[in-house]
Amino acid sequence: VSGGERPLPYTDPRHAQAHQFLVEEAALLDAADYDGWLGLLAEDVRYLMPVRVTTARGAGFDSLADMAHFDENLYSLRKRVQRLATEHAWTEDPPSRTRHFVSNVRTFQVGAGGAGGAHPASESEADLVVESALLLFRSRGDTREADLVSAGRTDLLRATSAGLRLARREITVDESVLRTQNLAVFL
Amino acid sequence: MSELDTLLADVRRGFIPAHIYNDQEIFALERDRLFSRAWVFLAHESEIPAPGDYVVRRVLADSFIVARDEQGTVRVMFNMCLHKGMQVCRAELGNASHFRCPYHAWTYRNDGRLVGLPFHEEAYGGEDGFARLGQSLLPAPALDSYRGLIFISLRPDPPALRDWLGDFAFYLDLYVHQSQAGIELRGPQRWRVKANWKIGAENFAGDSYHTPHTHASVVEIGLFREPKASKRKEGALYLAGLGSGTTYKLPPGGTFDSQLAYVGYPGEMIDVMAATWTDGQRRLVEQDGFMVSAATLFPNLSLVHNWPVIDETGRVVPFISLRQWQPVSERETEVLSWFAVDAGAPEEFKRQSYQAYLMCFGSSGMFEQDDVENWVSITDMAGGSMARRLRLNSRMGLTSDDKPIKPPLAGFSGPGTAYQGFGEFNQRHWLSRWADYLEGVA
Numbered sequence: 001v002s003g004g005e006r007p008l009p010y011t012d013p014r015h016a017q018a019h020q021f022l023v024e025e026a027a028l029l030d031a032a033d034y035d036g037w038l039g040l041l042a043e044d045v046r047y048l049m050p051v052r053v054t055t056a057r058g059a060g061f062d063s064l065a066d067m068a069h070f071d072e073n074l075y076s077l078r079k080r081v082q083r084l085a086t087e088h089a090w091t092e093d094p095p096s097r098t099r100h101f102v103s104n105v106r107t108f109q110v111g112a113g114g115a116g117g118a119h120p121a122s123e124s125e126a127d128l129v130v131e132s133a134l135l136l137f138r139s140r141g142d143t144r145e146a147d148l149v150s151a152g153r154t155d156l157l158r159a160t161s162a163g164l165r166l167a168r169r170e171i172t173v174d175e176s177v178l179r180t181q182n183l184a185v186f187l
Numbered sequence: 188m189s190e191l192d193t194l195l196a197d198v199r200r201g202f203i204p205a206h207i208y209n210d211q212e213i214f215a216l217e218r219d220r221l222f223s224r225a226w227v228f229l230a231h232e233s234e235i236p237a238p239g240d241y242v243v244r245r246v247l248a249d250s251f252i253v254a255r256d257e258q259g260t261v262r263v264m265f266n267m268c269l270h271k272g273m274q275v276c277r278a279e280l281g282n283a284s285h286f287r288c289p290y291h292a293w294t295y296r297n298d299g300r301l302v303g304l305p306f307h308e309e310a311y312g313g314e315d316g317f318a319r320l321g322q323s324l325l326p327a328p329a330l331d332s333y334r335g336l337i338f339i340s341l342r343p344d345p346p347a348l349r350d351w352l353g354d355f356a357f358y359l360d361l362y363v364h365q366s367q368a369g370i371e372l373r374g375p376q377r378w379r380v381k382a383n384w385k386i387g388a389e390n391f392a393g394d395s396y397h398t399p400h401t402h403a404s405v406v407e408i409g410l411f412r413e414p415k416a417s418k419r420k421e422g423a424l425y426l427a428g429l430g431s432g433t434t435y436k437l438p439p440g441g442t443f444d445s446q447l448a449y450v451g452y453p454g455e456m457i458d459v460m461a462a463t464w465t466d467g468q469r470r471l472v473e474q475d476g477f478m479v480s481a482a483t484l485f486p487n488l489s490l491v492h493n494w495p496v497i498d499e500t501g502r503v504v505p506f507i508s509l510r511q512w513q514p515v516s517e518r519e520t521e522v523l524s525w526f527a528v529d530a531g532a533p534e535e536f537k538r539q540s541y542q543a544y545l546m547c548f549g550s551s552g553m554f555e556q557d558d559v560e561n562w563v564s565i566t567d568m569a570g571g572s573m574a575r576r577l578r579l580n581s582r583m584g585l586t587s588d589d590k591p592i593k594p595p596l597a598g599f600s601g602p603g604t605a606y607q608g609f610g611e612f613n614q615r616h617w618l619s620r621w622a623d624y625l626e627g628v629a
Contacts, residue, residue, distance in 0.1 A: 088403035178378035183551035
């Protein structure tokens with residue numbers, strides 16, 4: 001979404017709905033309720049986190065087009081969740097303490113004149129494109145320094161009869177070299 | 188005997204003083220005696236395909252520009268301006284005909300030659316005061332490549348890279364030479380872990396023993412069929428030249444084609460591999476029934492080849508990753524993890540193989556997640572004074588009088604020495620080379 005597009009006013013109920021979706025999602029992730037989290041995803045979800053790179057201003061790109069940290073569909077996300085539910089996912093046992101801070105939420109209407117109008121995965125004008133800023137705090141063990149992961153996110157929230165579902169997420173991480181030991185967490 | 192001599196003698200016998208995994212003095216020796224002398228991997232030519240393409244990579248604290256110049260020649264240049272020492276290129280990749288220092292605008296062509304400095308006449312009196320001609324960014328002391336893999340050495344007179352690789356090239360080719368087209372690399376993903384760099388290198392060199400337990404979860408969820416203990420101990424460990432690695436035992440009675448199909452290669456790639464590989468390489472798969480998995484080339488380049496289930500239909504697709512354990516300090520490592528694929532492979536295969544990679548290895552990979560947790564914990568434990576009293580037992584596969592508990596595999600089709608089953612032959616092989624370098628005799 002370009003900076004020139006106008007988000008829905010904060011008083012618009014669709015913005016409130018989208019904002020609440022992101023906050024509820026963060027609550028599920030921080031509670032490690034990953035099955036609950038999977039329930040928020042559309043069947044055709046694509047969950048993408050490109051590798052960010054340091055390039056000269058004017059290079060025309062600052063992330064790799066063909067390499068990501070995550071490029072997931074529902075199968076691979078389910079596998080990740082299934083794995084965390086086994087008794088042998090050592091990297092999260094003991095579990096990390098995480099806090100997903102979600103802010104800077106801007107909601108855009110899909111459809112005529114809306115920023116999401118060209119979104120290839122939108123199915124109706126009731127779908128919403130939502131931008132947010134995410135700061136993940138992750139603490140492991142008792143003596144290690146905690147990790148921070150800062151990222152922007154652009155989501156397509158699809159309006160279904162059961163409520164909003166996450167159909168697309170693109171995570172724009174703010175570091176080219178991650179300072180967390182792995183991505184056994186969701187952003 | 189000095190303290191270091193005693194330490195290295197212990198290491199060579201497979202009794203590893205635990206503090207070497209988090210010790211500032213050891214790290215200084217590694218910098219001065221190992222990384223200043225060994226061939227170290229920097230990049231692959233597929234990362235800089237066109238004139239002007241460059242990537243910036245490090246060997247410990249030294250930053251190098253790896254560029255393809257206008258004539259198509261690969262150049263590796265120390266990334267420090269000749270004038271005041273500014274970092275000339277502060278991007279990590281891109282395309283440029285010239286690099287201009289931001290401080291005083293000294294300008295270098297992408298082959299390193301100094302072509303511009305402002306007010307040459309007024310400030311220096313021209314060539315007489317400062318001879319610009321013949322000046323260039325410091326080139327890497329030695330540069331060589333193998334199958335597109337670019338290595339440098341900080342030692343100006345190293346052995347030829349091919350000689351240095353020795354018999355490990357036979358195994359390396361199984362990853363990087365599946366066709367005459369060679370491999371192409373994507374990435375790398377980069378992330379920093381609070382772990383000593385040696386732990387990952389040793390693990391990939393030969394630790395088949397950790398797989399059934401550390402990676403139990405990926406078998407439980409049906410992502411990977413192989414690491415069960417019963418299967419893993421059928422695999423062979425090989426050590427050859429400056430490298431070593433692990434293999435999996437393939438189903439009995441297979442042909443070359445069926446074994447490669449079992450790990451998910453499409454028929455057209457199998458035909459090309461059959462035509463590209465040597466008799467010995469084909470026999471390793473067909474007659475011996477072994478498929479390469481993890482490997483390490485001393486000191487810090489590792490490879491992995493696995494074949495997970497990538498979708499609900501149970502489709503198995505293999506992937507290859509190259510990774511480098513870039514030391515930051517005695518207790519921190521930057522991991523650079525590339526996805527690698529045969530450049531001649533069908534696009535559909537490349538796409539699926541990339542998915543397979545992302546699920547298993549790299550910053551989010553489900554195998555790698557658990558590895559790193561272990562390595563961070565080891566490093567944390569190794570930093571105190573008690574670790575100086577502990578010698579870790581790395582003697583698996585040896586009796587108390589230093590004999591292998593079972594003989595090397597007879598008739599193994601690859602060069603070097605191979606053992607079937609669990610053992611720490613490869614880790615001791617790697618650690619012995621490490622000891623040679625730290626002693627200063629290598």
